[in-house]
Amino acid sequence: MSTRSEITEDTYAELRAIAARYPQPRSGLLPMLHLVQSVDGRITPEGIEACADVLGVSAAEVSGVATFYTMYKRKPVGDYHVGVCTNTLCAVMGGDEIFARLKDHLDVGNDETTADGKVTLEHLECNAACDYAPVMMVNWEFVDNQTPESAVRLVDDLRSGVEVRSTRGPRICTFKEAARVLAGFPDGRVDEGPSAGPASLVGLGLAAERGWSAPSPDTAPQGDPDQRDGRHAVAEEPRQEAAATADAGTKEAEAAVVEKESPTTETAAEKGDAK
Numbered sequence: 001m002s003t004r005s006e007i008t009e010d011t012y013a014e015l016r017a018i019a020a021r022y023p024q025p026r027s028g029l030l031p032m033l034h035l036v037q038s039v040d041g042r043i044t045p046e047g048i049e050a051c052a053d054v055l056g057v058s059a060a061e062v063s064g065v066a067t068f069y070t071m072y073k074r075k076p077v078g079d080y081h082v083g084v085c086t087n088t089l090c091a092v093m094g095g096d097e098i099f100a101r102l103k104d105h106l107d108v109g110n111d112e113t114t115a116d117g118k119v120t121l122e123h124l125e126c127n128a129a130c131d132y133a134p135v136m137m138v139n140w141e142f143v144d145n146q147t148p149e150s151a152v153r154l155v156d157d158l159r160s161g162v163e164v165r166s167t168r169g170p171r172i173c174t175f176k177e178a179a180r181v182l183a184g185f186p187d188g189r190v191d192e193g194p195s196a197g198p199a200s201l202v203g204l205g206l207a208a209e210r211g212w213s214a215p216s217p218d219t220a221p222q223g224d225p226d227q228r229d230g231r232h233a234v235a236e237e238p239r240q241e242a243a244a245t246a247d248a249g250t251k252e253a254e255a256a257v258v259e260k261e262s263p264t265t266e267t268a269a270e271k272g273d274a275k
């Protein structure tokens with residue numbers, strides 16, 4: 001794995017093209033950082049400088065973003081970033097066991113790369129794919145319903161150059177290629193598989209079967225002031241009720257204070273009467 005930066009004038013041109021996609025160029029920083037990873041395999045100081053130059057911000061500002069998100073790597077990553085979800089559900093379904101087995105099999109620790117530069121192993125947080133637990137991700141493609149044995153086969157295939165596919169369809173590309181897609185330069189794999197599998201769509205199927213639907217956010221047509229006012233009136237009602245309740249609460253609280261104070265006053269008066 002080279003540790004030299006490969007940022008060139010072409011990279012600068014692509015960084016500028018990403019920034020130009022946004023009304024505020026600095027909004028492009030996240031995909032720009034992915035582009036840096038697609039060239040250098042990690043976030044290099046040269047990549048940070050290039051982003052800062054293009055956006056007219058300081059290198060410290062770019063570093064602040066690059067060091068905040070865990071998808072940006074400051075150490076060289078192998079050809080295949082292999083993540084194992086060890087968040088609660090995946091962990092109890094076997095994610096912890098898979099991670100332990102891969103650590104032994106690859107002879108690396110968390111966030112370390114194999115000696116051949118092929119695989120970087122990392123604990124992942126929940127991938128929002130719990131319905132396929134335990135889940136792994138290779139270069140951000142899902143590999144669902146894994147076992148320690150299937151995980152070992154997976155990394156062995158990746159290291160030996162066998163074509164591997166996500167359990168959802170797409171071919172698994174290299175880390176740099178995936179970073180380029182994340183930068184907004186799609187490759188030819190876009191139609192190779194669905195983004196959601198059947199288990200994730202069970203709720204939708206049930207809703208269709210039972211005729212359930214969510215209320216539309218556009219119940220009032222745009223530009224219809226009568227309907228819009230009606231919608232506001234509905235929204236205002238609970239607020240007015242809440243305000244009335246709060247007001248009543250304040251009055252009750254004031255009455256309680258008066259009540260609490262009044263025995264003292266009465267006692268004094270009574271004392272006065274007694275005199």
Ligand code: FES
Nearest residue numbers: 085090126127130
């Ligand atoms: S806990 Fe692993 S995908 Fe949610």
